[in-house]
Amino acid sequence: MKVIKEFRNKKPGFVIDIHDALAPSPAAIAAGTKPQESPSELADHLHQSDLLVLDYNLEGPGGLRGKKAREILRMVLSNNHFNLIIVHTGEDDLDEVMAECLLSxxxxxxxxxxxxxxxxLKLLDDILDEMGDEEEFDRNHLxxxxxxxxxxxxxxxxxxxxxxxxxxxxxLAPLQKWGKDLGLKGGS
Incomplete structure (x- = not known):
């Protein structure tokens, strides 16, 4: 509340919007159901904020490890109205959170x-799937x-x-060795 009051005391005041991303969408409420807003629905009304503080763990403990937050991040960054987005998380590995956000x-x-x-690439993926089925290949090892x-x-x-x-x-030498050990050959 102290931060919000400080934002409101500025002249001109900063735009402040507090929203529960887990709340049902207005369309869902009107229809009598309660599904959560999609990231694009959420981004539609987060369109002119100076600052967005985004909770990385929207799904709660044991959730999807930031999947919904990354979708929201991708949607809101597709518009030009944000000055700053801060990602808040309780995750232990901040490097992993940053990498996942960048990948998204x-x-x-x-x-x-x-x-x-x-x-x-599709053929290679099929071959690797076959090798995985025969326990000759483990994608997790990659x-x-x-x-x-x-x-x-x-x-x-x-x-x-x-x-x-x-x-x-x-x-990256271990990656090349791994490919050769699998029998993969470099292409042109």
Whole structure:
């Protein structure tokens, strides 16, 4: 309340909107049901705030680990009216929260690929699924040798990291070795 009062005392005052993202949507209430607002419905009335404090753990303990908050973050950042968004969380690993938020805002790499490469990736994914069914491959092992942080660094157009990966050197060498151990071959 002290912060809100301070915002209201400014001349001109800051725009303050307090909203419970877990509340049912107005359309749902009118229809006599109580589903929660979608992220896009929520973003529609959070359109002209100077500051948004977003609770990362909207689902509560044991929830979806920030999924709804990341969807809201993506929706509100698609408009031009926010000056600042602060993500509040009780999570222990803040680096992981930051990485998850960044990932949710990034466009998929595959959106830039042509049809031939997408077909090759689909084939690779099918092969890895088969290997997983036969317990020859564990997708979880991949996160041990290629962290989210390394992925984000590579996505920043880390040409040196990619070049050293292609040579089987540097911090991504274990990823290349893992691919070779699986029998994967580099393509053109």
């Amino acid at each position: 805002l990034m466009q998929s790499c595959t959106s830039q690929f042509d049809g031939k490469l997408l077909a090759e 996160s041990n040798i290629f962290s989210t942080q390394e992925y984000l660094e590579v996505r920043q157009k880390d040409a040196l990291g990619i070049a050293s990966f292609m040579r089987g050197e540097g911090r």
